[in-house]
Amino acid sequence: xxxxxxxxxxxxxxxxxxxxxxxxxxxxxxxxxxxxxxxxxxxxxxxxxxxxxxxxxxxxxxxxxxxxxxxxxxxxxxxxxxxxxxxxxxxxxxxxxxxxxxxxxxxxxxxxxxxxxxxxxxxxxxxxxxxxxxxxxxxxxxxxxxxxxxxxxxxxxxxxxxxxxxxxxxxxxxxxxxxxxxxxxxxxxxxxxxxxxxxxxxxxxxxxxxxxxxxxxxxxxxxxxxxxxxxxxxxxxxxxxxxxxxxxxxxxxxxxxxxx
Amino acid sequence: xxxxxxxxxxxxxxxxxxxxxxxxxxxxxxxxxxxxxxxxxxxxxxxxxxxxxxxxxxxxxxxxxxxxxxxxxxxxxxxxxxxxxxxxxxxxxxxxxxxxxxxxxxxxxxxxxxxxxxxxxxxxxxxxxxxxxxxxxxxxxxxxxxxxxxxxxxxxxxxxxxxxxxxxxxxxxxxxxxxxxxxxxxxxxxxxxxxxxxxxxxxxxxxxxxxxxxxxxxxxxxxxxxxxxxxxxxxxxxxxxxxxxxxxxxxxxxxxxxxxxxxxxxxxxxxxxxxxxxxxxxxxxxxxxxxxxxx
Numbered sequence: 001x002x003x004x005x006x007x008x009x010x011x012x013x014x015x016x017x018x019x020x021x022x023x024x025x026x027x028x029x030x031x032x033x034x035x036x037x038x039x040x041x042x043x044x045x046x047x048x049x050x051x052x053x054x055x056x057x058x059x060x061x062x063x064x065x066x067x068x069x070x071x072x073x074x075x076x077x078x079x080x081x082x083x084x085x086x087x088x089x090x091x092x093x094x095x096x097x098x099x100x101x102x103x104x105x106x107x108x109x110x111x112x113x114x115x116x117x118x119x120x121x122x123x124x125x126x127x128x129x130x131x132x133x134x135x136x137x138x139x140x141x142x143x144x145x146x147x148x149x150x151x152x153x154x155x156x157x158x159x160x161x162x163x164x165x166x167x168x169x170x171x172x173x174x175x176x177x178x179x180x181x182x183x184x185x186x187x188x189x190x191x192x193x194x195x196x197x198x199x200x201x202x203x204x205x206x207x208x209x210x211x212x213x214x215x216x217x218x219x220x221x222x223x224x225x226x227x228x229x230x231x232x233x234x235x236x237x238x239x240x241x242x243x244x245x246x247x248x249x250x251x252x253x254x255x256x257x258x259x260x
Numbered sequence: 261x262x263x264x265x266x267x268x269x270x271x272x273x274x275x276x277x278x279x280x281x282x283x284x285x286x287x288x289x290x291x292x293x294x295x296x297x298x299x300x301x302x303x304x305x306x307x308x309x310x311x312x313x314x315x316x317x318x319x320x321x322x323x324x325x326x327x328x329x330x331x332x333x334x335x336x337x338x339x340x341x342x343x344x345x346x347x348x349x350x351x352x353x354x355x356x357x358x359x360x361x362x363x364x365x366x367x368x369x370x371x372x373x374x375x376x377x378x379x380x381x382x383x384x385x386x387x388x389x390x391x392x393x394x395x396x397x398x399x400x401x402x403x404x405x406x407x408x409x410x411x412x413x414x415x416x417x418x419x420x421x422x423x424x425x426x427x428x429x430x431x432x433x434x435x436x437x438x439x440x441x442x443x444x445x446x447x448x449x450x451x452x453x454x455x456x457x458x459x460x461x462x463x464x465x466x467x468x469x470x471x472x473x474x475x476x477x478x479x480x481x482x483x484x485x486x487x488x489x490x491x492x493x494x495x496x497x498x499x500x501x502x503x504x505x506x507x508x509x510x511x512x513x514x515x516x517x518x519x520x521x522x523x524x525x526x527x528x529x530x531x532x533x534x535x536x537x538x539x540x541x542x543x544x545x546x547x548x549x550x551x552x553x554x555x
Contacts, residue, residue, distance in 0.1 A: 053432065079434030086428075094425040097418070105418050110434035113415035145492065 001201060002029040002052065002169055007061035009047055009225075021047040022058070023225035029169070034195060034202045036212035039222035045205045048222070049171045052203075054078045065168065080110025083162035085175040089151040092158030099149075099157065100142040103127045106161035130160060134190070152183035156190060163194050170195065172204040176211075188215070213239050221248065264513050266390040272506030273397035274462055275477070277404055277455035279485070279501035281448040282478040287497055288412065289444045290424040294350030295335045296452050296478065298357030299328045300471035303453030304460035305361040308370040311461075317378035321457050328453020329446040331357060336442030354471075361468050369467040377461035393462070400458065404451060405498040411447075412494040420444050421494070473526040480529050481505040483536040 009022040022044045029035065039045050050056045052063065054075035062071045065081050085092055093102050104119045104127075124142065131139040134156050138149075146154060155175060162170065172191065176184035192215060195202050206212050212219055218232040219239065229248060231239060278300060285293035303324035310320035331353060338349035362368065382392040411417045422430035423440040431437050452474075460466040482497075485504025489496045512525060520528060 074436075076431050076434050076436050079432055082432070084432050091426065092429055094422045094429060096425045097421060101418055101421075104415075105422055105430065105433055108415060108433070113419050113435070115411075115414045115416060118413050118415050118418040 001031045001066060003027070003064040003067075004048075004051070005062045005064070007051060007058045007063065009044075009051060009056065010059050013059065020225050022051065024061070025225070025227055026061075027220075027227070029201060029203070031201055032199055033218055034200075034216035035204070035218045035220060036216040037203060037205045037220050037222060038207070038209060038212045039228070042224075043222040044225045045222055046173055047225075049084070049173055049203065049205065052169070053082050053084055053171060081168040082171060083109070083167035083169070084171040085155070085158050085162055085173065087174040087177050089155040089158070089178055092161065093146045093154050095147040096145060098143050098145055099131070099138060100124060100127055102146055102157065103131075103161060103164065106164045109165050109167075130164075134160065152179050152187065155179060155183075155187055159187065159190055159194065163198060163200070166198050166200065168201060170200045170202040172202065174205050174207055177207055209241055209244065213241060213244070264510070264517070266394060268509040268513050269394050269506055270390065270397060270462070271459075272481075272509040273394065273401045273502065274459050275455060275481070275509065276397075276401040276502035276505040277451045277458075278474055278478045279481040279505045280401075280404055280408055280498050281451035281455070282475065282482060283497045283501045284408065284444055284448040284451070286479070287482070287491065288421055288424050288494070289441060289448075291339075291346050291441060291445065292350070293332070293335060293445055293448060294347060294475055295332055295353045295357070295445070295449055296350075296475045297471040297473070298354035298361070299331045299449040299452045300456040300459075300474045301361050301466065301468055302331055302357050302364075302471075303328050303456030304466035304470060305364040305370075305456075305468070306453070307457035308372055308460055308466035309364050309366070311372060311375055311377060312370055317376070317461065321378065321454065324453045324457035325450045328456075329450035331453070332445035332447070332449030333442050335449075336438075336445040340438035340441050358468065365466065365468065368469075369465055371465045372461060373464040378458075379461050397458070397462075401502050404454075405502060408498050409495050416440075416443075473529065476526065476529050476533055477508065478505075480532050480536070481508040483533065484508055484511075 004025055004027040007022055007025050008020070011017075011019045011021055025044075025048065037045050037048070047056070051058050054070070054073060054077075057072060062069055064070065065078070070078060070081075094105070097105075100119050104123065107123060127142060128139045131142070136153055136156060138153065138157065141148075146157065149157065159175075175191075176187045179187060188211065191204075194200070202216070204212075204216065217236055218230070219236055220230050221228040278296065282293075282296065285291045306324040306327050307317065307320035310323055311317055335349045335353045338344045338352060339346050344352070379393065379396070382396055383389055385392050412421060419430055419435040420440045420443065422433075423435065423437045423444070427437050430440075456466075456471070459470070481504040482501055483504070484507050485500025485502070486497070488503060489500040491497050491500065512529075515525075515528060516522060
């Protein structure tokens with residue numbers, strides 16, 4: 001469904017600071033895949049998501065969505081295919097706008113925007129219903145400014161916004177890393193629920209090896225801009241932390257990966 | 261003394277449109293746009309030239325709005341497409357507009373006292389001049405306020421507000437933020453040019469130097485208004501702009517009465533803005549947090 005072909009990304013090309021961030025990656029993502037991505041700092045995890053979402057363009061190689069080439073399509077025109085959540089809970093919502101205004105903007109992801117009223121009455125009822133599902137009491141605070149919410153509440157809202165119109169591909173960039181453990185657990189649970197309910201194709205970057213092993217049907221480890229290993233199916237289901245350490249211990253220099 | 265209040269109301273309401281324009285750029289788009297100092301006299305120049313050429317004032321007004329819109333769009337293009345820093349883009353357009361305004365007028369000022377303007381019929385009414393003029397500016401500024409409020413509550417308006425709030429987020433939702441910035445700057449400067457066109461007809465002349473210090477005066481107005489109404493919603497921001505503008509004019513005319521030299525006005529306004537921006541910043545620094553949007 002989404003295909004990367006021999007993609008290469010070099011930052012500061014031709015200067016003394018030249019850095020090869022992605023060094024020839026090919027990846028074929030199937031409909032319904034839930035891929036977890038691990039790798040040490042600078043391995044190219046976030047860059048891969050940036051390339052898929054169009055935040056930056058590859059220096060070599062091509063990217064396809066449903067067999068049509070999107071390599072040079074700007075970020076805002078890929079929006080209708082993609083939903084993305086960042087590590088920073090502040091990045092997914094507009095703080096000075098209200099909860100319902102944020103949801104209404106997400107409702108129109110990738111669609112044409114006109115001079116119609118931003119929040120319609122029928123949608124407002126729908127927003128109230130889905131906010132109720134979060135069990136955070138936000139359903140009574142539709143007209144509250146998002147700046148009044150906590151980081152965890154904002155990330156929950158972001159998750160809801162991203163999945164309001166079902167994206168072809170959901171990109172999660174360590175979206176629980178900036179939250180306290182309890183909230184992170186909640187968000188991860190919500191993510192799993194939403195992904196399963198909607199059969200979403202998902203890529204989730206995580207710093208947490210156990211998370212990467214527990215969730216998803218496929219796990220990829222990046223190292224210095226290359227795919228170090230790619231485990232899927234049965235093998236992925238049976239995988240344990242010990243397996244990974246035994247087989248790839250040499251590459252796992254970054255101890256943070258082993259933290260729980 | 262009894263003339264101070266009607267004069268401040270008249271001028272405050274007329275300049276209130278400038279303040280609404282500045283709210284759109286500085287507050288909603290978080291874009292410190294300095295084009296204003298050039299687009300204000302641009303509106304005046306266009307309307308003055310067209311009226312003296314014998315065209316109807318309404319036509320002149322419409323042309324002034326269009327010219328202001330285009331001037332703002334130019335600043336937007338400089339910033340988004342040519343990647344010129346927002347402040348510099350505004351300064352460049354402001355400087356270019358100085359020459360453009362002289363070209364439009366053919367000289368540095370045009371007097372409009374002897375020709376028929378949009379306000380002439382109101383001034384010829386058999387009542388105190390202030391009453392119809394103040395009503396006129398009240399209606400104009402509040403209709404523009406409601407127009408802005410309504411627009412900012414549409415789907416495009418949401419996208420524009422989000423562009424100023426969280427550009428990355430609204431781009432991932434499929435909005436071309438460059439276009440939003442250009443459109444917002446256009447609308448803002450259309451308001452400013454409209455204000456310039458009305459002020460020229462009200463005071464009876466257009467002058468190439470009439471825009472100097474317009475941004476600082478507008479900012480002062482907004483800051484005064486926000487102290488009263490807060491800045492939580494767009495409705496409050498635009499209300500703050502108009503009311504703040506009237507109070508600002510009132511303070512200025514009181515200052516003049518108390519012996520402030522007219523030549524010191526801009527300095528006094530500047531100091532006012534510095535204090536208003538500086539004091540909360542110093543207070544916040546103690547808390548270890550500093551967050552200023554736009555200004």
